[in-house]
Amino acid sequence: MAQPKVIVVGGGLAGLMATIKIAETGTPVELFSVVPVRRSHSVCAQGGINASVNTKGEGDSPAQHFYETVLGGDFLANQELPKRMCEAAPSIIYMFDRMGVPFSRTPEGNIDFRRFGGTLFHRTAFAGSTTGQQLLYALDEQVRRYEAEGLVKKYEGWEFLSGVMDDDKTCRGITAINLVTMETRVFPADAVIIATGGCGSVFGRSTNSMICTGSAASSLYQQGAVYANGEFIQIHPTSIPADDKFRLMSEACRGEGGRVWVPRDGKPWYFLEEMYPKYGNLVPRDVASRAIHKVVHDMGLGVDGEPVVYLDLSQLDSKKVTQKLGGIVEIYEKFVGDDPRKVPMRIFPGMHYSMGGMWIDDNHMTNIPGLFAAGEVDYQYHGANRLGANSLLSCVFGGMVSGPEAVKYAKGLSRHTTDMPQEIYDRELKRQKEYNSRVLKMDGKENAHVLHKELGDIMTKNVTIERHNDRLKETDTKILELMERWNNIGVEDESSWANGELVFVREFYNMLQLARVIVVGALARDESRGAHYKPAFPDRNDKDWLKTTKATYTANGPKLDYEPVNIKYHEPKLRNYA
Amino acid sequence: MSKVIRLKVKRRDNPNQAPFWEEFEIPYRPRMNVISVLMEIQRNPKNAKGETVRPVHWESSCLEEVCGSCTMVINGKARQACSALIDHLEQPVTVEPMSKFPIIRDLQVDRSAMFNTLKKVKAWIPLDGSHNLGPGPKMSPELANERYEFSKCMTCGCCCEACPQFKLDGPFMGAFSFGQVHYFNEHPTGKMQEDQRLDAVMDIGGLVDCGNAQNCVAACPKGIPLANAIAELGWDTTKRAFKKLFDE
Numbered sequence: 010m011a012q013p014k015v016i017v018v019g020g021g022l023a024g025l026m027a028t029i030k031i032a033e034t035g036t037p038v039e040l041f042s043v044v045p046v047r048r049s050h051s052v053c054a055q056g057g058i059n060a061s062v063n064t065k066g067e068g069d070s071p072a073q074h075f076y077e078t079v080l081g082g083d084f085l086a087n088q089e090l091p092k093r094m095c096e097a098a099p100s101i102i103y104m105f106d107r108m109g110v111p112f113s114r115t116p117e118g119n120i121d122f123r124r125f126g127g128t129l130f131h132r133t134a135f136a137g138s139t140t141g142q143q144l145l146y147a148l149d150e151q152v153r154r155y156e157a158e159g160l161v162k163k164y165e166g167w168e169f170l171s172g173v174m175d176d177d178k179t180c181r182g183i184t185a186i187n188l189v190t191m192e193t194r195v196f197p198a199d200a201v202i203i204a205t206g207g208c209g210s211v212f213g214r215s216t217n218s219m220i221c222t223g224s225a226a227s228s229l230y231q232q233g234a235v236y237a238n239g240e241f242i243q244i245h246p247t248s249i250p251a252d253d254k255f256r257l258m259s260e261a262c263r264g265e266g267g268r269v270w271v272p273r274d275g276k277p278w279y280f281l282e283e284m285y286p287k288y289g290n291l292v293p294r295d296v297a298s299r300a301i302h303k304v305v306h307d308m309g310l311g312v313d314g315e316p317v318v319y320l321d322l323s324q325l326d327s328k329k330v331t332q333k334l335g336g337i338v339e340i341y342e343k344f345v346g347d348d349p350r351k352v353p354m355r356i357f358p359g360m361h362y363s364m365g366g367m368w369i370d371d372n373h374m375t376n377i378p379g380l381f382a383a384g385e386v387d388y389q390y391h392g393a394n395r396l397g398a399n400s401l402l403s404c405v406f407g408g409m410v411s412g413p414e415a416v417k418y419a420k421g422l423s424r425h426t427t428d429m430p431q432e433i434y435d436r437e438l439k440r441q442k443e444y445n446s447r448v449l450k451m452d453g454k455e456n457a458h459v460l461h462k463e464l465g466d467i468m469t470k471n472v473t474i475e476r477h478n479d480r481l482k483e484t485d486t487k488i489l490e491l492m493e494r495w496n497n498i499g500v501e502d503e504s505s506w507a508n509g510e511l512v513f514v515r516e517f518y519n520m521l522q523l524a525r526v527i528v529v530g531a532l533a534r535d536e537s538r539g540a541h542y543k544p545a546f547p548d549r550n551d552k553d554w555l556k557t558t559k560a561t562y563t564a565n566g567p568k569l570d571y572e573p574v575n576i577k578y579h580e581p582k583l584r585n586y587a
Numbered sequence: 588m589s590k591v592i593r594l595k596v597k598r599r600d601n602p603n604q605a606p607f608w609e610e611f612e613i614p615y616r617p618r619m620n621v622i623s624v625l626m627e628i629q630r631n632p633k634n635a636k637g638e639t640v641r642p643v644h645w646e647s648s649c650l651e652e653v654c655g656s657c658t659m660v661i662n663g664k665a666r667q668a669c670s671a672l673i674d675h676l677e678q679p680v681t682v683e684p685m686s687k688f689p690i691i692r693d694l695q696v697d698r699s700a701m702f703n704t705l706k707k708v709k710a711w712i713p714l715d716g717s718h719n720l721g722p723g724p725k726m727s728p729e730l731a732n733e734r735y736e737f738s739k740c741m742t743c744g745c746c747c748e749a750c751p752q753f754k755l756d757g758p759f760m761g762a763f764s765f766g767q768v769h770y771f772n773e774h775p776t777g778k779m780q781e782d783q784r785l786d787a788v789m790d791i792g793g794l795v796d797c798g799n800a801q802n803c804v805a806a807c808p809k810g811i812p813l814a815n816a817i818a819e820l821g822w823d824t825t826k827r828a829f830k831k832l833f834d835e
Contacts, residue, residue: 026717029717030717033716033717044646044648044654044656045698045699045702045742047655047702047741047742048648048649048654048655048656048741049654050648050654052649052653052654052741100719103719103720103721103722103723104714104717106722106723107712107714107722107723107776108712108714108723109712109723109734109770109771109774109776109777110738111731111732111734111735111738112731113728113731113732113735114726114727114728116728118725118726118727118728119722119725120722136735136738137735139653142653142738142739142741143735143738146738150705150710150711150712151711151714151717153702153705153706153710153711154711154713156706157706157709165699189691189692189697218648218649218650218654219647219648219649220648251618251620251623252616252618252619252620252623252626253620253622253623253626253650253669254650256650256651332732336739340651340652343652343670344620344651344670344672345618346672409717456629456630456632458626458629458642459630462630501632501639501640501641501642502641504600504601504641506600506692507601507644507695509642509644510641510642
């Protein structure tokens with residue numbers, strides 16, 4: 010049998026890990042990324058990566074990590090993959106250690122661990138406060154080695170456009186566009202792994218990178234891939250709002266002793282510590298964001314009357330702050346101009362992470378045979394709310410599972426991509442080229458970037474911390490209006506060289522489709538669970554809603570189905586961090 | 588009259604076109620950075636003369652000064668556009684692409700030469716495999732902290748842009764690569780391949796071409812102690828040269 014051909018789309022932690030695992034089997038990989046992979050969004054992760062190594066002798070264990078992950082996710086996560094992930098976590102840390110990641114160390118020379126939200130254990134390994142950057146680089150370096158050996162071929166600066174589906178609705182490759190030459194090409198493959206990350210752009214401004222458009226996932230959803238739990242969007246409690254984005258202030262700030270407060274009656278009110286005495290500032294993110302929302306919007310206690318609360322490191326030892334949080338302190342200094350070692354930081358919650366994503370089975374395959382997904386773009390692991398420092402872990406673990414599974418699948422095929430009629434490739438390529446020509450000819454009155462801002466504004470206003478059915482309906486109507494207006498966009502750039510406008514107009518259409526999945530899913534779910542909070546339905550309702558949302562594309566909008574959650578290890582319990 | 592931000596962008600649609608300057612006037616808002624000004628131009632692509640123009644093309648991703656994408660020359664200095672705050676810049680703000688890398692369009696350049704150099708210097712630790720083989724070597728907090736400084740290199744190209752030796756299409760590798768060699772040679776496992784990396788920086792375009800101007804140190808947005816790496820590598824390569832001489 011000829012070598013199977015595997016494509017990985019996305020060069021963050023999940024995509025790179027999958028690539029390494031595939032290359033280790035001797036199978037060649039074609040790796041696609043919109044940016045040089047070393048610039049992928051994983052680079053932004055700050056605080057750390059969870060693993061119950063129990064370095065501090067606190068009695069921590071992978072079983073405990075697993076339980077807290079499931080509890081943190083408000084029991085919406087299927088339990089099989091998170092269990093395996095938590096069991097694999099210590100060996101994942103060790104792998105990165107062997108790759109040379111400069112983890113912070115204990116005096117004995119062991120890897121140091123700090124606290125993060127949703128646990129009372131020191132479980133988070135870290136490299137200063139740029140952990141994602143160091144982990145990404147470590148995998149990038151290993152992939153570069155395979156690239157030098159010829160096993161990996163990188164297509165950096167290529168953007169995924171669509172999957173190639175054969176007549177049996179099996180994935181047989183992809184189409185992609187070169188972002189400089191604008192060449193659109195078809196790439197046959199026996200298996201495709203989508204590792205394209207999150208969808209922050211759907212909310213306009215978020216803590217995500219500009220490249221996190223959700224476009225690839227949305228495009229595949231429109232081709233029949235099921236999108237699951239889209240309504241579960243994590244709002245990070247501590248970010249710095251700005252014109253261009255929300256800049257993350259890591260949970261590590263609170264893990265190292267940072268306190269959240271607002272002035273009340275002339276004195277600091279440490280409201281998280283008062284509301285949640287056991288976990289204090291380290292309650293999970295959904296809980297912290299809701300508390301901030303309440304203090305600012307319901308009680309009117311925002312700093313100087315603005316939607317701002319303080320995150321305070323100024324009472325901590327400034328040398329320790331520099332050493333353990335230097336990278337983020339620097340971000341605050343550079344972007345705001347104040348020194349967090351001296352004055353409290355002014356922060357507010359911002360859209361951060363999508364728990365939902367492409368539906369996958371326990372082998373990371375989507376409902377489309379041959380199409381796999383891993384990383385933030387898949388929906389497994391985090392349920393209704395993700396614990397801090399579990400994202401790097403789930404990305405790496407997802408890559409470790411999906412890579413070998415894709416190879417296994419490809420090797421087991423009775424008909425390979427080489428046996429497929431050329432027609433299936435030609436027709437998809439033609440479809441994409443026609444789409445590009447259509448966009449280039451758009452000469453309407455609307456500006457795509459202005460429409461994008463309108464989408465982001467209404468999504469941020471109505472589909473983040475608090476959700477009300479009337480406002481969700483209003484949002485869906487607005488998205489439909491934006492879809493209409495999309496047809497009337499004028500593309501100011503007709504050139505066939507590095508035409509970012511063409512690409513953006515296509516991405517934006519995909520954002521609109523994905524926005525509907527998020528909104529329609531949220532509208533239907535009349536309960537509160539994890540990050541999804543409806544004041545009109547304030548409690549979790551396991552009887553009716555302990556189930557996974559599955560959105561399928563139809564011309565009339567998302568069709569929702571539900572499937573039961575696998576709760577074979579832990580029965581749902583009340584989630585209480587007080 | 589309301590306050591405006593004056594921005595001059597050095598533009599060209601493709602590498603074959605001669606560059607030209609285009610001026611923009613953007614309504615001022617507090618705490619804007621160069622990126623948010625460029626975004627404003629996307630939403631209203633008109634130059635200072637009021638003519639509709641093609642939106643400015645640039646490269647960006649994280650906007651937190653950690654991915655390296657949005658590096659450009661702002662008021663004469665190579666830096667990241669995301670952390671270039673308008674309130675701290677003299678106007679008109681001039682923005683141009685880096686000059687030491689092949690131009691793609693407007694503010695975007697092609698930095699693939701940097702990644703190829705990382706290949707050449709074998710900037711990795713050759714793992715036996717990603718399967719579980721237990722933890723890596725123990726390491727003192729001091730060494731971990733020292734290596735951490737070098738691990739923050741985001742291949743942005745500022746050190747190359749500032750370096751008198753680094754030229755478009757020239758052979759010089761650039762200071763960042765010496766930092767990376769030092770980073771891997773300092774690691775107990777990485778040290779096992781020290782000679783291979785030293786040989787790479789002793790090749791054409793390597794360490795001997797460094798004029799010791801030390802512009803790189805001043806230019807690095809992450810404050811990476813590149814001069815230390817260059818000094819230590821100077822010593823290591825000398826030892827290596829002697830060893831090779833006597834071995835042959």
